[in-house]
Amino acid sequence: MDDKTKPIPEDEEIAIIALTGDDGNEIQCEHFLTLSYDDELYAAVHTLDDKEEGSVYFMKLIKASDKKDILEVVDNEILSQELFNEFMQLLDEMEENRGEE
Numbered sequence: 214m215d216d217k218t219k220p221i222p223e224d225e226e227i228a229i230i231a232l233t234g235d236d237g238n239e240i241q242c243e244h245f246l247t248l249s250y251d252d253e254l255y256a257a258v259h260t261l262d263d264k265e266e267g268s269v270y271f272m273k274l275i276k277a278s279d280k281k282d283i284l285e286v287v288d289n290e291i292l293s294q295e296l297f298n299e300f301m302q303l304l305d306e307m308e309e310n311r312g313e314e
Contacts, residue, residue, distance in 0.1 A: 230258070232272075232284060247274065250299060256284055257300050271296045 228244040242258040249255075254274035271293055272284035287293050 229261070232258075245269065246300075246303065248296070248299060248303060250296060255287065255296055257296075269297065269300060271300075 232240045241261040245257040256272045271287040275283040
């Protein structure tokens with residue numbers, strides 16, 4: 214893990230969250246973890262209706278003025294790849310830490 218990335222601890226259980234799209238439709242997602250990257254927060258999620266197993270999507274966490282969090286899909290390929298690399302590294306580190314307990 215480099216200096217620009219640090220995990221935000223999550224509970225052991227994966228949380229199921231409901232996201233509402235711009236079209237008003239609700240999507241059920243698994244929230245794997247939230248990570249800090251370049252001073253921004255990103256959520257790693259997987260949609261429950263996604264047929265492609267193992268696919269992870271990254272969403273930028275934006276604090277809105279009404280104190281509700283907004284998640285915005287990361288559509289930049291380079292940033293998505295960087296986040297995926299950090300996500301995989303964090304998963305490896307979390308697995309190593311579990312093995313040490």
